[in-house]
Amino acid sequence: MKIALVQTSPVLQDIEKNFSIHLRFIDKAIQNNIDLIIFPELSLTGYTLRDLVPETAIIPEKNKWFDQFKMISRDISIVLGFVEEREKGNYFNSAAYFSKGNLLHIHRKVFLPTYGMFEEAKFFSQGKKFSVFQTPFGKTGLLICYDFLNYGADYALFSQGADIIIVLSAAPGRGMGEKSGYSSSHMWELMGETVSRFSTVFLIYCNRVGYEDGKSFAGGSFIFNPEGELLAKASSVDEDFLVSTLDMNELRNARQKLFYKRDNKPEVILRSLNKVIFENED
Amino acid sequence: MKINPSFVKKLLVKFIKEELEKFNFQKAVVGLSGGLDSSVTSCLCQKALGAQNVLALVLPYGDRFAKDVQDAENVIKALGIRSKKINIQPMVDVYYSQHPTNNKILKGNKMARERMSILYDFSSREKAMVIGTSNKTELLLGYGTIHGDMASGINPIGDLYKTQVRELGKHLNVPPEIIRKSPSAGFWPGQTDEKEIGIDYEKIDQILYQIVDLRKPKKEVLSLGFSEKTVNKVVAMIKKSEFKRKLPPIPKISTRTVGHDFLFPYDWGK
Structure with a gap:
């Protein structure tokens, strides 16, 4: 299975322009025999939307761009980020998976960072679930940016039998040191290595680049195999088109050595969690 | 506090390039003091933009800062950028001939705003964006003139402390005499920031880094060996100058108000 990660910079608010950017990369991917192309978080709209959220929102069932993505997905599977409107006036930071002519799955971001430089929960509603769905390449789960940094979210996908976890991200770089690159980039790779190995899954992280209101998105997209080995890594800060081939046999190989999946005990974990939810008031 | 100068250079060059593209500018105008x-x-x-797209304005008050003007001219020559020298003394003196004062701070602020006004005039004439030159140390201490040198379209070095700008300067091959020069607001000959503030930049930046970047409480900053007087002075300067880092408050009366809940990105549609 051949995949491509598009580490790009959308135009804030301009869906028409971003749609054509998507088409350009999809064409390139089709020419390169890519099976699955992945775009970053909010790739159709840009990230720092604030009060632009309502006017950039899409209702997936009746949207001309989504109709086109569905059609194109007969030739290539597509994952992208967008603003979703539900129940007239409820807006989500969402990710869509198109495949074989269908909109296969939508994930709504659950963990909305709202601290320091982030203010997502002011503008978005919170998603309520993490679910795995069947794709032509295996059981897949989607996460958006800060979702991924909550290991409960990763565990939920792992316990549902995920083979592939795809993270769409718009992570600004922050923190400097003597080494080249942002110090925050290390945090994402640390999580990528950990989650891929301890869930024996392919972990695909697609981050964006470019500046918005002075925030510099740090790029550094990556792919880890089910044993926690780095398969590919994009440049930091610069645009990139990262192509990699996933050998799905590696899932079986990994799980013959690493037994976390076989030995998982979700019922025990759930009992412990219930205790937290029902017994602890604070 | 250490930076990787080549990575920082990459980030800032990219920033200048992207911002000007977004806002449809090809050219930049910078007030160049020789500092x-x-x-x-x-x-x-x-x-970021190429030498022919950068206009440096050298804006001395008379010939009181001849050495700085010379340094500025050396930078212009080395970079091959366009330049113009305009003496601001006539404009400033006309005003003070009618409203005399001996207050050097007043005069210095007036000069800073005169320069700002010329920079923005050339911004219009040349369709060039005004590029700010305020570093993180002076932004935090409020050691700059509001609507004067603090005014700009974008401010590339605003997240670098003075000592970090010096590291970057070395990497960029800025002439050594400029790197070594005592930083000065240039309000009067012989004025230096460190004399006026009473603390040297190494110390100020260390203290700011502890308080701002690492969010250390005062007690812990003191345990690093800084005197209480010094730390108090730095904290007081930060607090006193918040107004220089914000747009002025607007009393909220309507349901949607500029500065309160009319919340659009700066890069709207870019």
């Missing part, structure tokens, strides 16, 4: 911050900023602009 470190404006030399570094001019150099970053040259790398």
